[in-house]
Amino acid sequence: MTGEAGAAGPVEVAKEPVGPEGPKRAKDPTGATEPTGVEAFATRAEQDGYRPSERRLAHEAYRRSRARRSALIATASTVLTAVALYLLVVNSPGWEVTRRTFFNLDYARQALPEVLRGLRLNLELMLGCGVLILVFGLLLAVLRTLRGPVFLPVRLLATAYVDFFLGLPMIICLLVMITGVPALRLTGVTTDPLLLGGAALVLTYSAYVSEVFRSGIESVHPSQRAAARSLGLTNAQAMRYVVLPQAVRRVVPPLINNLVSLQKDTGLVSIGGAIDAVYAAKIIAAHSFNFTPYLLAGLVFIVLTIPLTRFADWLTGRMNRRQLQGGAV
Amino acid sequence: MSGTDVLRLESVRKTFGSQVVLRDVDLAVPEHSVTALIGASGSGKSTLMRCVNLLEGIDDGAIFLDGSEITDPRADVDAVRRRIGVVFQSYNLFPHMTVLENITLAPRRVHGVGRAEAEARALELLDRLGLAAKAKEYPDRLSGGQQQRVAIVRALATGPRLLLLDEITAALDPVLVGEVLMVVRDLKEQGMTMVLSTHEMGFAREVADRVCFLDGGVVLEQGPPEQVFGDPQEERTRQFLSRVVASGRLQG
Numbered sequence: 125m126t127g128e129a130g131a132a133g134p135v136e137v138a139k140e141p142v143g144p145e146g147p148k149r150a151k152d153p154t155g156a157t158e159p160t161g162v163e164a165f166a167t168r169a170e171q172d173g174y175r176p177s178e179r180r181l182a183h184e185a186y187r188r189s190r191a192r193r194s195a196l197i198a199t200a201s202t203v204l205t206a207v208a209l210y211l212l213v214v215n216s217p218g219w220e221v222t223r224r225t226f227f228n229l230d231y232a233r234q235a236l237p238e239v240l241r242g243l244r245l246n247l248e249l250m251l252g253c254g255v256l257i258l259v260f261g262l263l264l265a266v267l268r269t270l271r272g273p274v275f276l277p278v279r280l281l282a283t284a285y286v287d288f289f290l291g292l293p294m295i296i297c298l299l300v301m302i303t304g305v306p307a308l309r310l311t312g313v314t315t316d317p318l319l320l321g322g323a324a325l326v327l328t329y330s331a332y333v334s335e336v337f338r339s340g341i342e343s344v345h346p347s348q349r350a351a352a353r354s355l356g357l358t359n360a361q362a363m364r365y366v367v368l369p370q371a372v373r374r375v376v377p378p379l380i381n382n383l384v385s386l387q388k389d390t391g392l393v394s395i396g397g398a399i400d401a402v403y404a405a406k407i408i409a410a411h412s413f414n415f416t417p418y419l420l421a422g423l424v425f426i427v428l429t430i431p432l433t434r435f436a437d438w439l440t441g442r443m444n445r446r447q448l449q450g451g452a453v
Numbered sequence: 454m455s456g457t458d459v460l461r462l463e464s465v466r467k468t469f470g471s472q473v474v475l476r477d478v479d480l481a482v483p484e485h486s487v488t489a490l491i492g493a494s495g496s497g498k499s500t501l502m503r504c505v506n507l508l509e510g511i512d513d514g515a516i517f518l519d520g521s522e523i524t525d526p527r528a529d530v531d532a533v534r535r536r537i538g539v540v541f542q543s544y545n546l547f548p549h550m551t552v553l554e555n556i557t558l559a560p561r562r563v564h565g566v567g568r569a570e571a572e573a574r575a576l577e578l579l580d581r582l583g584l585a586a587k588a589k590e591y592p593d594r595l596s597g598g599q600q601q602r603v604a605i606v607r608a609l610a611t612g613p614r615l616l617l618l619d620e621i622t623a624a625l626d627p628v629l630v631g632e633v634l635m636v637v638r639d640l641k642e643q644g645m646t647m648v649l650s651t652h653e654m655g656f657a658r659e660v661a662d663r664v665c666f667l668d669g670g671v672v673l674e675q676g677p678p679e680q681v682f683g684d685p686q687e688e689r690t691r692q693f694l695s696r697v698v699a700s701g702r703l704q705g
């Protein structure tokens with residue numbers, strides 16, 4: 125009896141300082157429903173007295189051993205494949221010549237600064253053109269969704285534009301812009317191959333990107349538009365506040381892939397004589413008869429695009445997960 | 454009578470291809486009254502509401518809102534929709550906006566209400582439906598019943614003249630059904646004019662001033678709930694009601 129009473133005493137004393145904290149936390153809108161942080165978790169764990177069962181521990185141990193096994197197998201198979209590929213290449217009859225013309229470290233060292241200097245141009249082109257392409261692409265896509273007889277010509281023009289540039293090979297568009305436009309001798313129109321090349325990129329890619337945006341717009345369920353319209357929003361308002369925000373979010377991954385593709389295609393502008401990474405490599409390759417600079421330029425482009433594609437993958441994965449969660453409701 | 458009718462349908466006909474979904478439908482909804490549409494799945498309840506909201510064009514007949522014909526091709530569609538609030542069978546909340554943004558979108562963009570004022574009003578409505586804590590959540594983080602109530606608040610936020618509620622309890626468990634129905638009851642007390650479709654006969658009987666039984670796109674029977682439920686004149690109505698009773702949905 126006395127022992128019980130004595131035990132009750134200290135517990136109450138220990139609880140007292142917690143008391144005033146309780147109501148304070150309850151008033152806090154974020155803390156009220158979901159206590160966060162280690163301290164809150166510890167309190168909760170203590171309250172319901174949860175200890176992982178033997179079964180759970182055994183399951184987790186098994187899963188860990190499986191994961192270790194998978195990692196081991198993956199490493200082993202990767203190493204084996206790499207070794208096999210290496211042996212295959214190195215033992216091929218033309219390897220010595222290939223190595224000298226494509227994998228020459230001296231030339232690589234010589235070319236690197238030039239290639240990197242040229243790369244600046246590629247990056248500038250990509251950024252500048254990228255912004256214009258997004259704007260024009262979105263504009264084209266929205267123009268094609270306009271309804272009503274007044275907009276018929278607009279719709280037709282936008283459609284014709286997209287059809288034309290989707291089909292036109294990039295290289296022909298570039299050649300026509302870079303060599304054809306200066307030949308017209310128009311006053312006030314630039315003959316700078318860089319600007320003309322950039323314009324060709326914008327023309328072609330706007331068509332691609334507008335198709336991406338359009339598919340995004342069409343993927344938004346009609347009931348969303350219906351809901352917006354029944355709230356009294358006009359067509360344009362429904363597009364701006366309800367359809368486009370959802371559409372754009374959905375097409376971010378394919379847009380990034382287009383950006384990657386654009387990044388590579390900036391290399392094509394070198395056919396007009398602008399000194400970008402590819403042209404810089406060409407200059408060195410031309411007077412050394414060694415192709416290492418090309419390979420180097422190629423590697424530099426790859427290194428640039430990998431983070432972008434991984435980012436697109438990550439984004440897609442994240443959105444898929446979110447959608448799954450949403451679907452569970 | 455017709456002077457105070459908020460909504461009136463005159464021999465409305467609606468077809469999808471060769472299928473006649475609404476056939477010569479007549480309906481009058483007086484001010485401050487609640488009309489319940491009942492009928493089997495596919496009988497045309499949702500279609501009727503979509504026609505009233507001009508989301509679907511009708512083939513023949515006319516629909517009047519406060520005495521003026523809204524199915525007239527010269528009618529201003531946006532202006533009509535501004536006066537009608539709709540809650541869809543499948544909520545249709547905007548997933549990229551928070552609850553608060555969903556609700557304040559129309560007041561701000563359509564009715565030109567200032568942000569602070571729109572939000573204050575939205576929060577007041579949310580609070581009334583017990584959702585004040587969810588104002589900053591995105592719809593996919595809410596339960597079905599919560600989403601449904603947000604949809605109701607969204608429809609109410611513009612102060613509509615007429616509220617269309619399409620099977621707003623279809624996807625909810627009995628407790629949530631109770632919550633949502635309480636909201637409708639409150640609205641009725643405040644004098645809101647409503648048209649609702651429902652499979653909850655007990656609710657229709659309790660809240661509705663008029664019950665309208667749709668069967669294959671035809672209004673087979675309409676009248677006060679006591680009459681339609683208590684003394685149905687048509688054989689088809691009796692069949693429908695007995696099937697409903699058998700499935701346990703007619704405890705008023």
Ligand SMILES: Nc1ncnc2c1ncn2[C@@H]1O[C@H](COP(=O)(O)OP(=O)(O)OP(=O)(O)O)[C@@H](O)[C@H]1O
Nearest residue numbers: 469474492493494495496497498499500501542620
């Ligand atoms: N957009 C459409 N195109 C073609 N047919 C349609 C369309 N919308 C509805 N229908 C048809 O119209 C009929 C009535 O549909 P409606 O959605 O109005 O029924 P409902 O009474 O609301 O049914 P429920 O109780 O299941 O919601 C159905 O047969 C349906 O197949």
Ligand SMILES: [Mg+2]
Nearest residue numbers: 498499542620
């Ligand atoms: Mg329906």
